[in-house]
Amino acid sequence: MSISIMKKLSVITPKDSVDEMIKRLIKLRCVDVRNTESDECGYLLEKMNYDVQRSDAEKRLAEIERVLPVLTKYSSRMSKLGDGRMKIDREEFVSDGSFKHTWEKIEAADSDLKRINECKNRISADEKLIVSLTPWIDYGVSLRLCNTDRADLVIGSMPAGTEQSDIDEALGELYASVDIVSRDAGAVYVSLISLKSDTDEAAKKLSSLGFIRISFPGVDKTPKKAIAFLNEEVAQLNSEIENLTEDLRSLSEYLSDIEVLYDIENTSLTEIINKQKMAATEDCAVLVGWAPQMRVEKLSAELDKLCCAYEIEDPSETETPPVLLNNNRFSENFEWVVGMYSYPKYGSFDPTFIMSIFYFFIFGLMFADVGYGLVLTVCGFALPALMGMSEKTKRSFNMFGYCGISSMIMGVIFGGWFGDLPYAIMQNMAGIENAKEIYPFFDGLWFNPMDNPMTFLVVALAVGGIHLIAGMAIKFYILCKEGKVFDAIFDIGSWWVIFAGIGVFFVFGALPGWITVGVGVAMIVFTHGRHEKNIVVKLLKGILGLYDITSYASDLLSYSRILALGLASAVVGQVINLIGTMSGATVGGFVALILATLIGHTLNLAINILGSFVHTSRLQYLEFFNKFYEDGGDPFEAVEPSEEYTID
Amino acid sequence: MEFLEILEQIFSGQNLAILGAGLAVALSGMGSAKGVGIVGEAASGLVSENPKLFGKSMILQALPMTQGVYGLVAAFFIIFKIGLFTEPVELTTSQGAYFLMAALPYALVGYSSAIKQGRVSAAGINLLAKRPDQLGKAVTSAALVETYAIFALIITLIIVSICPFA
Numbered sequence: 182m183s184i185s186i187m188k189k190l191s192v193i194t195p196k197d198s199v200d201e202m203i204k205r206l207i208k209l210r211c212v213d214v215r216n217t218e219s220d221e222c223g224y225l226l227e228k229m230n231y232d233v234q235r236s237d238a239e240k241r242l243a244e245i246e247r248v249l250p251v252l253t254k255y256s257s258r259m260s261k262l263g264d265g266r267m268k269i270d271r272e273e274f275v276s277d278g279s280f281k282h283t284w285e286k287i288e289a290a291d292s293d294l295k296r297i298n299e300c301k302n303r304i305s306a307d308e309k310l311i312v313s314l315t316p317w318i319d320y321g322v323s324l325r326l327c328n329t330d331r332a333d334l335v336i337g338s339m340p341a342g343t344e345q346s347d348i349d350e351a352l353g354e355l356y357a358s359v360d361i362v363s364r365d366a367g368a369v370y371v372s373l374i375s376l377k378s379d380t381d382e383a384a385k386k387l388s389s390l391g392f393i394r395i396s397f398p399g400v401d402k403t404p405k406k407a408i409a410f411l412n413e414e415v416a417q418l419n420s421e422i423e424n425l426t427e428d429l430r431s432l433s434e435y436l437s438d439i440e441v442l443y444d445i446e447n448t449s450l451t452e453i454i455n456k457q458k459m460a461a462t463e464d465c466a467v468l469v470g471w472a473p474q475m476r477v478e479k480l481s482a483e484l485d486k487l488c489c490a491y492e493i494e495d496p497s498e499t500e501t502p503p504v505l506l507n508n509n510r511f512s513e514n515f516e517w518v519v520g521m522y523s524y525p526k527y528g529s530f531d532p533t534f535i536m537s538i539f540y541f542f543i544f545g546l547m548f549a550d551v552g553y554g555l556v557l558t559v560c561g562f563a564l565p566a567l568m569g570m571s572e573k574t575k576r577s578f579n580m581f582g583y584c585g586i587s588s589m590i591m592g593v594i595f596g597g598w599f600g601d602l603p604y605a606i607m608q609n610m611a612g613i614e615n616a617k618e619i620y621p622f623f624d625g626l627w628f629n630p631m632d633n634p635m636t637f638l639v640v641a642l643a644v645g646g647i648h649l650i651a652g653m654a655i656k657f658y659i660l661c662k663e664g665k666v667f668d669a670i671f672d673i674g675s676w677w678v679i680f681a682g683i684g685v686f687f688v689f690g691a692l693p694g695w696i697t698v699g700v701g702v703a704m705i706v707f708t709h710g711r712h713e714k715n716i717v718v719k720l721l722k723g724i725l726g727l728y729d730i731t732s733y734a735s736d737l738l739s740y741s742r743i744l745a746l747g748l749a750s751a752v753v754g755q756v757i758n759l760i761g762t763m764s765g766a767t768v769g770g771f772v773a774l775i776l777a778t779l780i781g782h783t784l785n786l787a788i789n790i791l792g793s794f795v796h797t798s799r800l801q802y803l804e805f806f807n808k809f810y811e812d813g814g815d816p817f818e819a820v821e822p823s824e825e826y827t828i829d
Numbered sequence: 830m831e832f833l834e835i836l837e838q839i840f841s842g843q844n845l846a847i848l849g850a851g852l853a854v855a856l857s858g859m860g861s862a863k864g865v866g867i868v869g870e871a872a873s874g875l876v877s878e879n880p881k882l883f884g885k886s887m888i889l890q891a892l893p894m895t896q897g898v899y900g901l902v903a904a905f906f907i908i909f910k911i912g913l914f915t916e917p918v919e920l921t922t923s924q925g926a927y928f929l930m931a932a933l934p935y936a937l938v939g940y941s942s943a944i945k946q947g948r949v950s951a952a953g954i955n956l957l958a959k960r961p962d963q964l965g966k967a968v969t970s971a972a973l974v975e976t977y978a979i980f981a982l983i984i985t986l987i988i989v990s991i992c993p994f995a
Contacts, residue, residue, distance in 0.1 A: 521965025634990045638983070738980070745899065745979045748986060752902045759914065791888065792895055795972045802969055 184531045186474040187502035187817070191467065194489035199229075199459065199466045202487055203452045203820075208829070209483055210821045211476035213503050217460040217469050226460035226467060231453050238450040245443045248290045249436075255426070256433035265569055268828040269441050271448075280445070283438040290432045293425045300418045300425075307411045307418075314397070314411075316363045316370045317404035325401040333380045338368040340391040351390055357383035370395075440826035447823035455820055471817065473505050502527045504814035512537040514580040517573070522802045524814030530659055532810060536801050539648050543800060545587030546644060547746040547793040549630075550597030550754070553786050557585025581790070595637070595747070596625025599782055600754020609762035610770065630747055631755070638744045645740025648800070649733070650680070652808030659809055671711065675704035676733070702727065736804045742796050750789040757781030842920025846911045849932030850904035853985070857900030857939030857978075864893025864947025871951040875958050885957055885964050889950040892971045896943035899982045903935045906989050918995045931988035938981035946974040 190212060194202050206212045217226065274280055317324075317336070326334045339348075341364070348359045348371070357375035364370070371392070375383045384392070400407045459468045472480050477493055484491050496502045504524045506516045508531070515537035525531055548554070561582020565575035592598065603623040607616035617624055630637035653673050660669035678701030686694025709726030710719035761777030764770035806812075822829040872886035907928050912918045920928075953967030 522969070634986055638987070739976065741983050742976070742979045745902075745982050745986070748906075749895075749898055749902045752905050753898065756901070756905055788891070788894065788898060791891055792898075795892070795968055796975075798965075799969055799972045803973075 183507055184525060184527060184529070184814075185505040185507045185817075187471045187496060187505070187527065188474055188477055188493045189496050189500065189502070190470045190472050190480070190491065190493050192469075192484065192489050192491040193465050193467050194487070196229075196461060196464055196466050198488045199456060200452070202468070202484075202489060203455055205483055205487060206470075207448065207451060207455075207820050207822050209476075209480060210819045211480055212470045212472050212819060213817050214455045214458050214468060214470040214820055216458045217467050226462060229456060229459055229461045229466060231457050235450070235453045235457065238446065238453055242443070242446050242450055244291050245287060245439065245446060247294060248287050249439060249443060251294060251429060252290060252433040252436050252439065255430045256436045258433075258436060266824065266826060266828050269444075271441070271445050271822075271827075271829055274441055274445065279438060280442065283435060283442045286432055286435045287439060287442065290429055293429050293432070297422055297425050300422050304415050304418050307415050310397075310400075311408055311411050311415075314400070314404045314408050316365055316368075318363075318408060320362045320372065320404050322372070323401060323403050324397045324407065326396075328377075331377055333373075333375055333377055335373045335375075335380070335384070335394060336362075336371070336396075337373070337387075337392050337394040338370050339387070339393075341366065341368055343369045343371075343390060347390060348387070351386045352383055353386075355379045355383050355386070359387070444823045444825055444827050444829070447825065448829070451820060451823065471502050473507075473817070475507075496527075501815065503817035505817035506531055506533055508533050508537075511583065514576045514583060515540055517577055518580070518798055518801070520816065521798070522806065523812035524816050526811040526813050527815075529811040529814075530655060530809065532655065532806065535651060535655065536805065539651070539805065540797055540801060541583060541587045543644065543648070543743065544584040544793050544797045545589075545591035546641065546743050547797060548584070548588045548750055548789055549591035549595040549747055550599065550750060551589045551592035552597070552599035552602065552782070553750070553789070554585040554588025554590075554592055556786060557588060557790070558582050559585075561585055581794075584793075594625055594627050596623060596629040597751055597754070598623055599778065600751055600756075600758050600785075601631075602754075602758050602778070605755075605758035605762045606774075609759075610766040610774070612766070630744065631751055634744060634748065637747065638741060641740050641743035641747075642737055644743065645737050645800075645804070646680075648740070648805055649736055649808065650677070652805045653677070656809035671704065671708035675701050675708065676729075677701075678704060679730075739804055740800065742800075746789070746792055746796055749792065750785060753785045753789075754782065757785060837922075840922055840925075842922050842925030843911060843913075843917060845922065845925030846907055846920060846928035847913075849929035849936075850907040852929075852936040853903040853907070853932040853939070854897075854900045856936040857903075857943060858897045860940035860943030861893050861895075861897030861900075864896070864943040864945075864950070865890055867944070867947035868893065868950040868954060871954040875954050878958065879961070882957060882961055885961065886954055888964065889953045889957070889967060889971065892950050892968065892975070893943045893947040895975060896939045896946070896978050899935065899978060900939050903932060903939075903982060903985050903989075906986055907932060910989050910992060910995050912995070920995070924994050927992060928989065931985055931992075933985075934981040935978070935985040939978050942974055942978040946971055946978075949974055 192202065206214070320336075322334070324336075326336065328334055345359075345361055352359065355375065356379045357373060360372050360374075362370045362372055373383065373387065373392075384394075397407075402410065459466050461467065472493070481491070481493060504527050506513075506519070506524070508516060512534045516533050518540065519525070519533050519536065545554075561578050561580070561584075564570075565578045570578065601623070603620070604616050607613040607620070613619065628636055653676065657669045657673045660666070660673070679698055680701075682694055682697030682699075682701055685697045705726045706720070706723035708723065710722030713719045713722055757777055760781070761774040762770070764773045868886075868890040872883075872890050875886055876883050908914065910918075911920065911928065949971040950967070953964075953971055956963055956967045
């Protein structure tokens with residue numbers, strides 16, 4: 182439950198050992214490499230140029246990414262349950278020739294893919310040509326349309342409905358003749374033969390009737406032969422595609438190797454990106470970065486083996502180290518909720534542990550149901566184990582798993598079993614009239630918020646009060662740690678006196694209550710303006726300080742959402758059960774029960790998980806965090822080898 | 830006299846209570862439909878650019894749905910209370926009007942807050958387009974709008990549950 186202490190790492194190494202060092206650091210997974218400023222160490226440094234290598238590496242990675250999904254599609258490999266990633270010795274993979282061999286396979290697959298694309302483009306072009314040639318199928322002239330010395334031959338289309346007589350009339354006395362080749366719904370296809378001297382005139386006449394010239398560049402056969410030729414080509418291309426696909430299918434046998442290669446290439450891209458952050462003189466290179474203190478020993482042991490000079494020191498005042506949260510196995514699952522708001526500032530208080538406990542309880546109160554909780558718990562813990570998720574995703578699922586446990590506990594206390602499913606079945610299907618009296622267990626060990634919303638509201642507000650006071654207590658602790666004990670007592674302690682006074686009011690009666698509240702109010706009025714010099718301003722600021730009561734009151738009222746969300750899931754669940762059990766204990770009734778509960782409860786579960794998650798988070802961010810939180814931390818991201826498909 | 834009798838039958842206590850339940854569902858449902866619609870339009874634009882963000886944009890789109898669900902809660906609370914599912918309680922006209930009025934806070938705020946929440950969520954979609962990692966902040970600011978629907982719902986539920994005659 183703390184923010185890890187960071188050390189600043191600076192390494193100077195000869196340029197030719199840079200590769201080796203970066204490889205080691207990536208394997209160590211504990212250094213966040215940062216950009217080296219050009220005036221680091223007082224020398225003028227220049228960025229090392231890796232642009233060419235980087236674009237090469239990105240190109241290679243892109244090639245693998247093109248090939249991978251296709252081969253996965255053709256692969257007969259069964260998808261495994263659980264984390265299917267195997268530990269592969271990558272150095273051995275490179276040295277025993279598998280690396281080179283696999284690259285050949287990738288090149289082959291990539292060229293297959295390219296050829297398939299070419300074929301497909303060719304096929305679609307051919308098919309288009311076939312469609313446009315079809316009207317000319319009976320035209321017995323080669324489409325090269327050779328003109329003679331004296332005559333021109335032109336083909337084209339005219340609007341549908343054009344008749345031979347219209348054309349003849351238009352051409353009149355010209356030495357030109359038009360044959361209608363074919364007609365379809367859209368156009369009339371014609372061929373025009375004319376004397377060279379009359380061609381222009383004839384074309385002009387015809388275009389007034391809507392004649393559009395057509396040409397088929399590249400086609401030098403009669404339409405019939407051309408279509409036959411194209412059809413044959415398409416068939417050939419199709420069989421070529423088939424062959425290529427078969428080839429890809431056989432290449433998919435190397436899928437596992439290609440996945441290893443992906444990780445290797447991705448890691449080397451990481452290497453290059455991090456090398457780009459370094460700067461160098463003519464012979465030496467400088468790397469700066471951050472490492473958590475707990476890993477420093479291992480880091481220096483590793484660096485000692487390398488040819489380099491290094492320094493591990495505390496961050497200076499002007500530097501802001503990245504933030505790595507360090508929590509126990511329960512709370513670490515809630516770190517991403519904190520991260521969604523913002524990481525805490527380096528050196529400030531890590532709220533994750535305390536927040537996780539409140540998160541657990543408040544989520545359970547909002548979603549108090551044994552059935553839904555069970556579903557959440559099973560999904561939250563089983564899915565990551567079965568599907569092999571990344572650490573990050575796994576944690577968020579586990580968080581919901583823990584919240585499900587809380588939901589189950591609260592469900593027993595406040596009587597939620599998929600809404601009121603046990604009672605609905607007993608009353609409407611088994612015909613037990615007073616089920617609630619016979620089996621009070623399902624109505625909650627304490628009370629059911631459906632019958633007693635006011636009591637539940639008080640519970641919600643009480644939990645809210647504790648949450649707020651915990652937030653204030655953290656601020657109290659932070660102030661005391663900074664040595665501002667008086668600030669802690671005056672700014673926070675006096676509010677506690679007022680809150681205590683309200684409690685005393687109800688427990689010991691009006692007079693002692695008023696006295697305690699009065700003491701608290703006096704503390705605020707007389708101390709809130711302590712930083713002012715003028716006595717009048719002091720007092721005015723003190724009185725203004727009392728105005729904060731509104732913010733505490735609105736914070737507290739905000740917790741009434743626990744009631745609203747709790748009732749929302751319970752009421753909707755109850756209605757689903759009512760619909761499900763309405764038809765009684767018949768065969769149709771059971772079918773209705775199963776359908777209604779399956780669909781209805783799934784929907785209710787989905788919308789209420791979202792609601793409970795959003796509103797529990799909101800209570801942490803706005804009501805809890807604003808009492809003490811210093812945000813704005815920059816998350817620590819260690820350089821790591823890529824482990825998409827295999828473990829290094 | 831006949832007209833008055835018809836009026837009396839229409840505005841019976843039970844009918845007024847049902848009108849209240851109906852308004853709670855109908856108005857908040859209209860609001861939610863509009864809110865979800867606004868976000869959906871924005872989300873389609875985002876997904877057309879980057880289909881991977883569909884899941885995230887759906888979370889934002891689902892936010893204005895809750896007002897409609899709360900409307901359902903308020904309505905069923907009234908329906909349970911007047912015993913429509915079991916034995917209907919005899920209500921005078923003024924007792925029925927009590928439920929109608931109890932339903933109004935939620936019906937009105939539910940309608941308006943769903944639309945406003947839809948707008949904030951749609952803005953959140955724009956945020957997502959530029960910074961896909963900042964979903965949490967977009968969701969949080971949209972969730973703030975819902976607070977007032979929740980307050981109104983609590984008042985509606987409390988007034989219904991402390992009703993002295995049913």
